[in-house]
Amino acid sequence: MRASVLHPGGRMTVETRAVPIPDPGDVLIAVAAVGVCGSDTHYLRHGRIGEFEVTAPIVLGHEASGRIVAVGEGVSAARIGERVSIEPQRPEAFSPETLRGEYNLCPGMRFYATPPIDGALAEYVTIGSAFAHAVPDTISDEAAALFEPLSVAIASLRKAGVGLGGSVLIAGAGPIGLLCAQVARASGAARIVVSDPDPARRGAATSFGATTALTPGDDAGTGFDAFIDASGAPAAIDAGIPAVRPGGRIVLVGMGADRLELPVSLIQAHELILTGVFRYANTWPTAIALAAGGAVDLDAMVTARFPLDEAEAALNADRTPGTIKAVVYPGRTATDLPREATA
Numbered sequence: 590m591r592a593s594v595l596h597p598g599g600r601m602t603v604e605t606r607a608v609p610i611p612d613p614g615d616v617l618i619a620v621a622a623v624g625v626c627g628s629d630t631h632y633l634r635h636g637r638i639g640e641f642e643v644t645a646p647i648v649l650g651h652e653a654s655g656r657i658v659a660v661g662e663g664v665s666a667a668r669i670g671e672r673v674s675i676e677p678q679r680p681e682a683f684s685p686e687t688l689r690g691e692y693n694l695c696p697g698m699r700f701y702a703t704p705p706i707d708g709a710l711a712e713y714v715t716i717g718s719a720f721a722h723a724v725p726d727t728i729s730d731e732a733a734a735l736f737e738p739l740s741v742a743i744a745s746l747r748k749a750g751v752g753l754g755g756s757v758l759i760a761g762a763g764p765i766g767l768l769c770a771q772v773a774r775a776s777g778a779a780r781i782v783v784s785d786p787d788p789a790r791r792g793a794a795t796s797f798g799a800t801t802a803l804t805p806g807d808d809a810g811t812g813f814d815a816f817i818d819a820s821g822a823p824a825a826i827d828a829g830i831p832a833v834r835p836g837g838r839i840v841l842v843g844m845g846a847d848r849l850e851l852p853v854s855l856i857q858a859h860e861l862i863l864t865g866v867f868r869y870a871n872t873w874p875t876a877i878a879l880a881a882g883g884a885v886d887l888d889a890m891v892t893a894r895f896p897l898d899e900a901e902a903a904l905n906a907d908r909t910p911g912t913i914k915a916v917v918y919p920g921r922t923a924t925d926l927p928r929e930a931t932a
Contacts, residue, residue: 590605590606590607590608590711590712590713591603591604591605591606591711591712591897591919592604592605592606592648592707592710592711592712592897592919593648593649593650593710593711593897593900593901593917593919594646594647594648595632595633595643595646595647595648595649596643596646597636597643597644597645597646598636599633599634599636601633601900601901601904603897603898603900606711608712608713609713609714609715610661610715611659611660611661611664611715612661612715613661613662613663614661614662614663614664614717614718615660615661615664615715615716615717615718616657616659616660616661616664616668616673616715616716616717616718616721617657617658617659617660617661617713617714617715618653618655618656618657618658618673618675618713618714618715618716618721619655619656619658619712619713619920620653620654620655620709620711620712620713620714620919620920621653621654621655621656621672621730621733621734621918621919621920622653622654622655622730622731622733622734622916622917622918623650623652623653623708623709623710623734623916623917623918623919624650624652624653624731624734624735624737624738624914624915624916625650625652625903625904625906625907625914625915625916625917626650626651626652626737626738626764627763627764627844627907628651628702628844629649629650629651629702629708629904630904630905630907631844632647632649632702632704633649633901633904633905638844639847641703641704642704643704644704644705645704645705647702647704647705647706647707647708648702648707648708648709648710648711649702649708649710649900649904650701650702650708650709650710650711650917651677651700651701651702651703651708651709651737652677652709652734652735652737652738653674653675653677653701653708653709653714653734653737654672654673654674654675654724654730654731654733654734654736655672655673655675655714655730656670656671656672656673657669657670657671657673657721658713660718661715661718664718668718668721671721671723672723672724672726672730672733673721673722673723673724673733674721674722674724674733674734674736674737674873674876674877675701675709675714675716675720675721675722675734675737676716676720676721676722676736676737676740676873677700677701677702677708677709677716677720677737678692678693678698678699678700678701678720678868679698679699679700679706679716679717679720680692680693680695680697680698681695681697681698684696684697690870690871691870692870693867693868693869693870694867694870700868701714709919710897710900710917710919711897711919712897712919712920722736722873722874722877724736724877725877725881727881728877728880728881729887729888731887731888731891731916731927732880732887732888734916735887735890735891735914736873736876736877736880736887738764738765738768738914739768739772739872739876739879739880739885739887740868740869740872740873740876741765741768741842741866741868741869742765742768742769742771742772743772743869743872743875743876743879744866744868744869744870744872745765745769745772745817745819745840745842745866746769746772746773746776746817748838748840748864748866749773749814749815749817749838749840750814750815750838751773751776751778751814751815752776752777752778753776753777753778754777754778754779755773755776755777755778755779755780755814755815756778756779756780756781756782756812756813756814756815757769757773757778757780757781757782757813757814757815757816757817758782758783758784758809758813758815758816758817758829758832758833759773759781759782759783759784759799759816759817759818759819760783760784760785760805760816760817760818760819760820760822760825760826760828760829760843761783761784761785761818761819761820761821761822761825761843762783762784762785762787762790762791762793762794762799762802762819763785763790763819763820763913764890764913764914765819765842765843766783766785766794766817766819766820767783767790767793767794767797767798767890767913768797768885768890769817769819769842770783770794770797770798770799771797771798771884771885771886772879772885773798774798774884775798775879775884775885779800780800780801780813781798781799781800781801782799782800782801782802782803782809782810782813783799783801783802783803784802784803784804784805784807784809784825785802785804785805785820786804786805789910789911791803791804793913796889797886797889797890805822805824805825805828806828809828809832810832811831811832811833811834812832812834813832813833813834813837814833814834814837814838815833815837815838815839815840816829816830816832816833816837816838816839816840817840817842818839818840818841818842818843818845819842819843820843820845821843821844821845821846822843822845823845823846823849823850826841826845826849827850827852830851830852830855830856830861831852831855833859833861834859835859835860835861836859836860836861836862837859837861837862838861838862838863838864839861839862839863839864840864840865840866841863841864841865841866842865842866851863890913890914891913891914891915891916892911892912892913892914892915893906893909893912893914893915893916894915894916894917894918894926894927895915895916895917895918895923895926896917896918896921896922896923896925896926897917897918897919897920897921898922898923899917899923900917903915903916903917
């Protein structure tokens with residue numbers, strides 16, 4: 590099979606590798622579509638994220654969908670042919686975190702495209718059968734791949750606790766911020782304010798669920814049930830915390846500074862709940878329901894499409910104005926991309 594490989598130092602190549610063999614309990618998936626995440630781009634440009642460093646060749650990509658083409662021992666052959674969305678996680682089965690349902694926090698986690706684990710920018714991948722989620726034919730390959738970032742948004746809104754008639758302030762109108770706005774709308778939030786410095790992204794925010802889109806520094810008001818930071822910008826976090834009502838929640842999901850100065854007295858006096866989001870757990874059934882029911886629109890977020898040979902261009906597509914989500918198609922050529930391709 591062919592795979593796009595990132596080498597230490599930032600060089601990318603397309604290589605021929607052996608098709609992986611599914612272990613017991615695994616399925617082999619022919620990859621259909623792979624969404625580009627900011628973490629992929631970060632590894633390309635900086636070679637590391639926190640403690641995870643690219644010290645050996647690695648296949649990036651963790652937002653993926655495809656079709657099951659083979660199964661390992663213990664998996665029903667009836668699954669062959671299923672279209673699936675991949676939850677790119679391999680937690681340890683019996684860690685305390687997994688046993689209490691928080692498998693995303695398992696310290697022994699093997700996660701796609703997190704060094705040294707290879708990801709999905711390849712023609713075939715394997716995953717545990719329970720993490721290959723069957724999707725209905727009404728859901729496109731692109732949307733099925735984007736269940737992964739949608740799951741981050743679902744986890745963020747669960748932490749935020751915003752429901753019917755509620756209010757939320759979201760900093761950042763990148764893919765995660767836009768998905769948070771969509772999930773907030775699907776949850777019944779009545780006031781969804783998104784801030785971003787880019788006018789095109791602010792326009793996208795109103796298309797994807799925001800009731801108001803602001804420039805950072807504009808007065809967003811106060812009394813929000815929750816603030817979700819999807820920007821990672823210290824200034825955005827500093828401005829968002831005072832906008833939350835007493836007893837409200839602050840959810841940090843954006844990748845940003847390792848350390849922040851926080852208004853501790855305000856957090857204490859208002860009994861604000863401050864938490865982070867690290868991936869997700871038990872979100873795919875909700876993602877499937879939201880997409881299948883039309884409560885979220887994932888297809889409209891795809892703005893650029895690339896074959897595997899142009900994976901590096903896909904990872905740099907965020908530098909093109911107007912790009913929301915780039916998708917790579919490992920099994921297609923440049924002339925065989927979806928008809929609506931814009932890349």
